Amino acid sequence: MRFLHTADWHLGKKLHGFDLQAEQQAAYEQILKLALDEQVDAVVIAGDLYDRAIPNETAVKQLNSMLMDMNLTHQLPLLAISGNHDSAARLRTGSAWFKATNFYLNTKLSQAFTPIVMGDTQFYLLPYFEPFEARQYFEDDDLRTVQQAMVKIVAAMQATFDPDKKHVLVAHFFAAGSEHVDSETQVTVGGLNAIPVDLLAPFDYVALGHLHGKDALQAERVRYSGSPVKFSVSEATQTKGVWIVDTDPFKLTFKPLTPIRDVRVLTGSFEELTTPAFYQQQAQDDYLAVQLTDRRVIPNVMQALRAVYPHIIELERVNGPVLTNNPATKIDPNLDPMTLLAKFFEQTTDDDLTDQQQQWAQTALTAAMKEEG
Amino acid sequence: MRFLHTADWHLGKKLHGFDLQAEQQAAYEQILKLALDEQVDAVVIAGDLYDRAIPNETAVKQLNSMLMDMNLTHQLPLLAISGNHDSAARLRTGSAWFKATNFYLNTKLSQAFTPIVMGDTQFYLLPYFEPFEARQYFEDDDLRTVQQAMVKIVAAMQATFDPDKKHVLVAHFFAAGSEHVDSETQVTVGGLNAIPVDLLAPFDYVALGHLHGKDALQAERVRYSGSPVKFSVSEATQTKGVWIVDTDPFKLTFKPLTPIRDVRVLTGSFEELTTPAFYQQQAQDDYLAVQLTDRRVIPNVMQALRAVYPHIIELERVNGPVLTNNPATKIDPNLDPMTLLAKFFEQTTDDDLTDQQQQWAQTALTAAMKEEG
Numbered sequence: 117m118r119f120l121h122t123a124d125w126h127l128g129k130k131l132h133g134f135d136l137q138a139e140q141q142a143a144y145e146q147i148l149k150l151a152l153d154e155q156v157d158a159v160v161i162a163g164d165l166y167d168r169a170i171p172n173e174t175a176v177k178q179l180n181s182m183l184m185d186m187n188l189t190h191q192l193p194l195l196a197i198s199g200n201h202d203s204a205a206r207l208r209t210g211s212a213w214f215k216a217t218n219f220y221l222n223t224k225l226s227q228a229f230t231p232i233v234m235g236d237t238q239f240y241l242l243p244y245f246e247p248f249e250a251r252q253y254f255e256d257d258d259l260r261t262v263q264q265a266m267v268k269i270v271a272a273m274q275a276t277f278d279p280d281k282k283h284v285l286v287a288h289f290f291a292a293g294s295e296h297v298d299s300e301t302q303v304t305v306g307g308l309n310a311i312p313v314d315l316l317a318p319f320d321y322v323a324l325g326h327l328h329g330k331d332a333l334q335a336e337r338v339r340y341s342g343s344p345v346k347f348s349v350s351e352a353t354q355t356k357g358v359w360i361v362d363t364d365p366f367k368l369t370f371k372p373l374t375p376i377r378d379v380r381v382l383t384g385s386f387e388e389l390t391t392p393a394f395y396q397q398q399a400q401d402d403y404l405a406v407q408l409t410d411r412r413v414i415p416n417v418m419q420a421l422r423a424v425y426p427h428i429i430e431l432e433r434v435n436g437p438v439l440t441n442n443p444a445t446k447i448d449p450n451l452d453p454m455t456l457l458a459k460f461f462e463q464t465t466d467d468d469l470t471d472q473q474q475q476w477a478q479t480a481l482t483a484a485m486k487e488e489g
Numbered sequence: 490m491r492f493l494h495t496a497d498w499h500l501g502k503k504l505h506g507f508d509l510q511a512e513q514q515a516a517y518e519q520i521l522k523l524a525l526d527e528q529v530d531a532v533v534i535a536g537d538l539y540d541r542a543i544p545n546e547t548a549v550k551q552l553n554s555m556l557m558d559m560n561l562t563h564q565l566p567l568l569a570i571s572g573n574h575d576s577a578a579r580l581r582t583g584s585a586w587f588k589a590t591n592f593y594l595n596t597k598l599s600q601a602f603t604p605i606v607m608g609d610t611q612f613y614l615l616p617y618f619e620p621f622e623a624r625q626y627f628e629d630d631d632l633r634t635v636q637q638a639m640v641k642i643v644a645a646m647q648a649t650f651d652p653d654k655k656h657v658l659v660a661h662f663f664a665a666g667s668e669h670v671d672s673e674t675q676v677t678v679g680g681l682n683a684i685p686v687d688l689l690a691p692f693d694y695v696a697l698g699h700l701h702g703k704d705a706l707q708a709e710r711v712r713y714s715g716s717p718v719k720f721s722v723s724e725a726t727q728t729k730g731v732w733i734v735d736t737d738p739f740k741l742t743f744k745p746l747t748p749i750r751d752v753r754v755l756t757g758s759f760e761e762l763t764t765p766a767f768y769q770q771q772a773q774d775d776y777l778a779v780q781l782t783d784r785r786v787i788p789n790v791m792q793a794l795r796a797v798y799p800h801i802i803e804l805e806r807v808n809g810p811v812l813t814n815n816p817a818t819k820i821d822p823n824l825d826p827m828t829l830l831a832k833f834f835e836q837t838t839d840d841d842l843t844d845q846q847q848q849w850a851q852t853a854l855t856a857a858m859k860e861e862g
Binding site: 173177180188206208213217 | 557578582584587589592
């Protein structure tokens with residue numbers, strides 16, 4: 117059995133206001149090509165297909181089209197679960213019909229105990245669940261955490277193990293040892309809900325979703341695939357991709373994906389970053405977290421930088437806050453209003469007020485003073 | 490060919506704040522039973538399955554469960570379209586898989602020209618559409634109205650008619666001669682978007698959705714099924730149900746549905762309506778639009794009526810507004826505040842202030858005057 121392991125597609129997600137639809141589509145096309153080139157027997161999607169419970173219509177169309185493309189057009193068997201970002205009730209629409217074409221989409225805890233048998237493997241598709249669902253399912257009020265629930269869940273799955281088969285768990289939770297980044301919201305930090313990797317030892321492989329970096333967990337047979345696209349600056353240095361998993365003999369191969377626009381941190385002084393000799397060497401179109409080394413006031417800094425780098429997603433002063441109180445920029449507040457305004461204008465724009473501007477300013481100031489008086 | 494024609498389920502709809510889920514479920518159970526008892530070859534649902542583009546999770550679960558029940562459990566072929574209340578993009582989720590079990594759900598204009606052949610009949614499933622979609626589909630910028638578009642649509646459908654078959658159109662629009670009621674929002678009144686019944690003559694039967702009364706249109710072979718449940722007071726006198734349609738020989742039979750709670754208008758004086766001898770003869774639990782014949786002030790009138798009739802959805806004074814300015818109720822506004830309050834209290838409650846209440850009122854008035862002063 118050979119399958120592709122991906123997760124955390126988060127369709128509908130925006131990156132600091134930028135739509136990622138094209139980026140996610142490009143990643144999908146590569147995933148599909150990999151699945152076909154590698155002749156996998158199935159594609160595993162370990163939760164968070166959507167970014168939110170009520171995705172926008174564009175995201176709905178996009179996911180529907182991807183699933184139809186893989187499963188109906190290319191006859192790829194699909195093994196998927198809902199994640200914490202999905203609405204289980206909404207995502208499950210149509211799933212009763214999907215099985216006929218080997219598309220298994222589990223969104224309820226109760227579905228997790230009937231393994232899907234494909235080739236030499238029993239797949240257990242465990243959707244994201246809350247402890248109360250485990251309490252209901254097992255009729256056990258003592259199950260207060262996901263970890264407690266997982267002890268029972270793994271035992272119940274083991275009871276259905278066919279010893280002649282391999283056993284793969286597909287799940288969406290926070291496994292112990294994982295490393296957090298910014299775009300994984302709603303993860304309980306502190307270990308309360310962390311699943312110890314040891315608990316997952318009965319499985320030949322655990323295909324996880326939830327954390328966005330493939331290296332979040334280094335256990336040999338318990339793996340996050342990570343998201344196919346970078347969703348935050350904290351993921352800037354991660355390599356995105358999917359796992360190709362062979363069950364017999366066991367083999368794990370990471371296949372990287374190439375983004376249209378990378379998410380990167382770009383550090384330098386304003387002058388450096390806006391010098392053609394520098395920026396012409398850059399992929400200017402990338403999503404950039406700009407770290408400015410300057411501390412001086414730079415007029416219209418974001419606008420000026422965006423003229424060169426259109427997809428800036430963050431701007432930070434890495435050497436401390438802008439210096440507005442140094443002698444060069446200090447303005448005596450006791451000056452008369454017109455002089456005060458002229459100095460402020462000069463300081464922020466590096467230009468003097470024109471005669472016309474002076475006239476406007478004077479009119480406005482007179483009006484304001486009349487109102488006050 | 491025999492099929493059941495229903496429409497306008499509006500799952501997720503509320504009636505003046507009251508959840509209709511149970512009512513809609515009861516109607517569905519009767520529809521299913523009718524379909525099975527009458528041994529229909531298909532169930533037609535002519536749009537507005539949901540009440541809104543983004544239905545709540547309860548409505549999503551309810552529709553999914555109904556569709557699974559009919560199509561997967563009872564193997565009933567389904568022929569459905571999206572209505573103006575549905576989000577076509579959301580409703581179509583899974584529909585590519587549904588066809589395998591004879592569940593045809595059309596949500597795009599372009600799908601309407603491929604007839605579904607069942608038994609002796611070609612079914613044309615035309616979802617609700619906007620004129621711009623027709624302009625795009627026909628590449629004809631002159632199509633400004635649904636009526637103009639329908640001329641082209643009917644012609645395109647006719648071009649695919651098999652002369653040996655019957656031809657049934659399933660659609661969701663406002664056909665000329667229809668009669669409006671309150672719960673059909675977004676209907677363009679005035680005829681701009683009305684489809685003349687003559688235009689639909691090529692079809693052996695037109696199964697319509699959109700208007701909620703089965704008698705909205707009296708054409709013999711162009712029919713609204715109406716909604717299975719009453720959704721507004723203006724539908725109070727309608728008989729709700731479904732059509733059983735035989736194609737050969739053509740026969741139309743209306744099958745009424747029985748609500749859990751009816752929507753009714755209840756007229757009478759307050760005294761009459763709250764007299765046990767009267768209300769014990771009533772289905773007190775119905776959804777009631779109460780028309781009070783009194784004009785006098787009745788203290789806590791809604792609360793008093795709801796104690797007898799818990800599901801009041803409207804309260805109207807049918808003999809004109811409450812008389813507050815007749816000599817008996819007029820209060821001289823120049824009285825001192827405490828006397829004014831006491832008189833007002835007496836008038837609205839028919840009780841005098843108790844000593845304790847007088848004390849409270851005096852304390853509050855003193856505090857208020859202190860604040861003002």
